[in-house]
Amino acid sequence: MSAEPAPEATYSVEDGDLARDGEGAVAVWRASLGQVEGRAAKFAWFYRDAPAGALLQVLRFGPGGDVVGTAGVGWRAMRVGDRRLRAGLLADMAVLSGHRLLGPALQLQRAACERALQQCDLVYGFPNQNAVPVVKRLGYRHVGDMALLVCALRHAPYLERMLPAPLARLGGATLDLALRLRDGLRDLPRRTLEAEWQDAPLAEAHPPQVHDDAILRGERDAETLDWRFSRSPLAAFRFLYLRRPSEATPCAWFACQRDGDVLRIADFRFTATVSPARALARLSREARAAGCRALAIECCLPEAEAAALRRHGFRERQRRPIYARWHGDAAPFTGIRMTAFDEDE
Incomplete structure (x- = not known):
């Protein structure tokens, strides 16, 4: 994470409104994640049109509350044996380059995870090498490899x-x-x-x-x-x-x-x-x-x-x-089966 002059106290994380915050989220993705042309279509497909819906968390900055970061969670139906589980797939973690402080990034990731675990049994994701220390700090555990x-x-x-x-x-x-x-x-x-x-x-x-x-x-x-x-x-x-x-x-x-x-x-x-x-x-x-x-x-x-x-x-x-995080100390599974079906892109 780069050190920028913006004070962390001016940041806040809240539930995103899909109608109000869509343009701000897409702008963050275009600036941070690339693939400029497909980002608006991804927002509509993943957040508005998914059969089970999705959760969007936004990082706001300053008195105007501009969206400078996002973290999404897509709901997935999963199963272990005859037990059905609701899982949250972490997606679209992005922060504008001028706001990539460790504190706000952790705040955003933590809020997305905690908010998701209020509504599901486990949260999982595929962090890149730079993000692994962050997700470990938030209590995620390594459960397998793609x-x-x-x-x-x-x-x-x-x-x-x-x-x-x-x-x-x-x-x-x-x-x-x-x-x-x-x-x-x-x-x-x-x-x-x-x-x-x-x-x-x-x-x-x-x-x-x-x-x-x-x-x-x-x-x-x-x-x-x-x-x-x-x-x-x-x-x-x-x-x-x-x-x-x-x-x-x-x-x-x-x-x-x-x-x-x-x-x-x-x-x-x-x-x-x-x-x-x-x-x-x-x-x-x-x-x-x-x-x-x-x-x-x-x-x-x-x-x-x-x-x-x-x-x-x-x-x-x-x-x-x-990496995954779940309720309680014991994982509700001993292994996993995942393909691109279980990802967001």
């Missing part, structure tokens, strides 16, 4: 970083052929999964799920998935559904975002009736057919799902921490 996992589908571009171009092309073609043969064997014609792309989620593919473990998971239904992905102003997503020819209900699905020649998986699920290896093999075939060179997913998964991704060839590139 790992960026990448699976190469076309290997020559990666091999060119280490080998001469002719060797990279030859080696890449050999590896690509081997993986295509592997995926073909995992999805033999007599057991082929049918693939269907949709612009919006299919209601029948997202029934309520109850798990018999102590893993914290976001609850998904067609309405929430439609809001999070189909109606997002920040990126374009499509849903890939896989099903057996004789079955009406999909056995696996993926929420996908095309990013150049990389297919990013923002969310996914395998049912108990399909092998993850088969579903991932079909996903890879679809991505190759679309001209993608790699699959990528950022997630925090239970070991069984993480192991399935590793066996398919996903390799970790980087990590971001997840």
